[in-house]
Structures are given as structure tokens and as C-alpha cells.
Amino acid sequence: MTSLVQHITIDCADAYELAGFWAEVLGSSVSDEDEPGDPEALVESPRGTLLFVTVPESKRSKNRVHLDLRPDGRTRDEEVERLLAVGATPVGDHRKPNGRGWVTLADPEGNEFCVELSAPERAALTGARLPVTADDVTLAVDTLAKSPAEDWRVPAGGLTWDCWETVEHLSDDLFAYAVQLGPRRPPQDREVPYRYGSEREGGPGNSIFANPEAGVPGLLQTLEASGALLTAMVRTASPDVRSHHVSGLSDPEGFAAMGIVETLVHTHDVATGLSSSWTPPQDLCDRVLARLFPDAPDDEDRWTVLLWSTGRADLPGRARVTSWMWHGAPL
Numbered sequence: 001m002t003s004l005v006q007h008i009t010i011d012c013a014d015a016y017e018l019a020g021f022w023a024e025v026l027g028s029s030v031s032d033e034d035e036p037g038d039p040e041a042l043v044e045s046p047r048g049t050l051l052f053v054t055v056p057e058s059k060r061s062k063n064r065v066h067l068d069l070r071p072d073g074r075t076r077d078e079e080v081e082r083l084l085a086v087g088a089t090p091v092g093d094h095r096k097p098n099g100r101g102w103v104t105l106a107d108p109e110g111n112e113f114c115v116e117l118s119a120p121e122r123a124a125l126t127g128a129r130l131p132v133t134a135d136d137v138t139l140a141v142d143t144l145a146k147s148p149a150e151d152w153r154v155p156a157g158g159l160t161w162d163c164w165e166t167v168e169h170l171s172d173d174l175f176a177y178a179v180q181l182g183p184r185r186p187p188q189d190r191e192v193p194y195r196y197g198s199e200r201e202g203g204p205g206n207s208i209f210a211n212p213e214a215g216v217p218g219l220l221q222t223l224e225a226s227g228a229l230l231t232a233m234v235r236t237a238s239p240d241v242r243s244h245h246v247s248g249l250s251d252p253e254g255f256a257a258m259g260i261v262e263t264l265v266h267t268h269d270v271a272t273g274l275s276s277s278w279t280p281p282q283d284l285c286d287r288v289l290a291r292l293f294p295d296a297p298d299d300e301d302r303w304t305v306l307l308w309s310t311g312r313a314d315l316p317g318r319a320r321v322t323s324w325m326w327h328g329a330p331l
Helices: 015-026 076-085 119-127 134-146 163-180 212-236 252-273 282-292 303-308
Strands: 008-012 040-043 049-056 067-069 089-093 104-107 112-116
Touching: 008 015, 015 040, 015 049, 076 112, 076 163, 112 134, 112 303, 134 252, 134 282, 163 212, 212 252, 252 282, 252 303, 282 303
Parallel strands: 008 049, 067 112
Antiparallel strands: 040 049, 089 104, 104 112
16 A cells, blocks of 8 residues: 555644735635634635644745646636736746646745646647547536436437436446546456446437426436446546456546547537537547547547447548447557
């Protein structure tokens, strides 16, 4: 057994006040158990946990340990401006003409930290493939909750299932991908053995079914729960984990990408059935194509290519896909 870093502890003059600044930085809040004047204050978030402790000594020199921040949803320069607006001060500008580099700032008590390039900026500079992440699963699952339709028993696009059944199937897929990552020794040659079946001949075979009495809000809540389960498993599982899928052993990123593709294309099916429009972010389509369909055409609209790759659309000059399987193995 080994040790885990429970949190990073920072000595300061006013624990609660400095914790408030860092809560803004991390998009979180100070613990409800802490109040102004307390000797300690905790900031917890998926992006890191910081404990601030009031001490009598003042800061006298450069920190021997500092935090490097990677913006999420912003560029490096946009994040620098945001942090300056909430109370940071500039210390050093190490940005380079080629777009690389970082900016060193200080928090309100003078503790130095650096703002690095965002993941998309780094990928653009290096030509690297951007990974599929847990947050992408959350983004995809949130989409269906916006549909105003009430009758979800109409056919889902070109499927033989209705919209309700399709969402149940999607919820079941996300659940199934999550539990493949759950065991201490993930199965290498089979699925985790939950019992499953269909409620009607020709319907999807699921382990997860929504209670019809809960209506569409209840149906979408089961989808949200399954999506949250996959999000949590992808976020916490080691990148080295491998588990069975019919397309081959896959890793957490692979299961995240599968969940997103299932969500995007089945949202398309349901939206078609409900006469709603649905176009997902191009960059998300591009990342799941790069992960699961590495041989897909790269000179077309990425959403159209994803629909073509899953047999749901035509591409000019290319035969329609009638049978497909993604590349589940780690790249």
C-alpha cells in the first residue's frame, strides 16, 4: 500500500479570507464548516483540495512549492485576466512569441502560482490528440433534458425502438461502461454479469429500466444518474485500467468516448423522433472520432462524419455504412 495526497496545506495570515480567493480560482466554495476567523479553512473541488492554516509568521521569500494551474474552458490569457480581476497580482510574464510559456501570479498573501496553457492550446501547438474526458460525458448527457416534448413513445429516428426505449438503452449503456471499470480486477474476457432482458420482443436488452410512473423527468433522471456514474468512474480510474468490451480491451478514456458516442447518436435518434434539432460541439465530435474511429475521413463536417461512421448519414462520394464497430483498444 502507498500514501495519497489528501490535500495541499498553505500557511497564511487569514485562512478564511485566502480560502475565499482560491475558491474563486477553482470554481468551488469554502467548506460550510468554516467561518471567518477560524484558524483553518478548507476548499474542496475535483480540481484539487487546499487547506489554509493561519500562522503567526509572515511570508519572507519565494515559495519552495507552488501550484501550476491549467485553465478549463478558457485560454491561458483569458484565465490570467480572470484571476487578476479576483485579486491576484502579476509576478512574471514568461509567455513566448510562439504561444508557449506561462504567467506567474501571486495570491492576495503573496504566494506564487503559475497559469499554464489550456489543454486545447497545448494540443494545437504540439499536434497531439486531445483526450476524451469525464466532463465530456457530463456535457453530452445534459442535452436531452432540454427537450420540451411530452410524448416519448414515438419512434426514435430510424430505430425500431421508441424514444423512451432509446433513452433507457442509453442509460443502460452508460451504466454498463461504468461498471466495467468498477471491480478491483476488471474482467478481461466478459462483461460484469448483471442480468438483463427486454420488456417486449424487439425492444432493447437492458439491465436498467426507468419506472414509467415517474414520467419523462424520471426517465431523464435515470440517464443523468448513469452518466454521473460513468463520469465518476472515468475521473477516478487509473489510466492503466483495462476492461472487456466486445470491440477489445479498453481503457477509461475509451469507455468515456463510447459513452459519448452512444449519447450523441442516440440523442440524434431521439431528437429526430421528437422533431427537435440537435448538433453537438464540433470539437467533441472530433475527439471521439479520433479516439474510436481513427480511420474516419478528416476533411468533412465532424458531426456528419460521426453520423456516417455509425450508419446514420451519407457522405458524398462514399458508400453508406451498414455495419460498424469502433476502435475500443487504447491508442
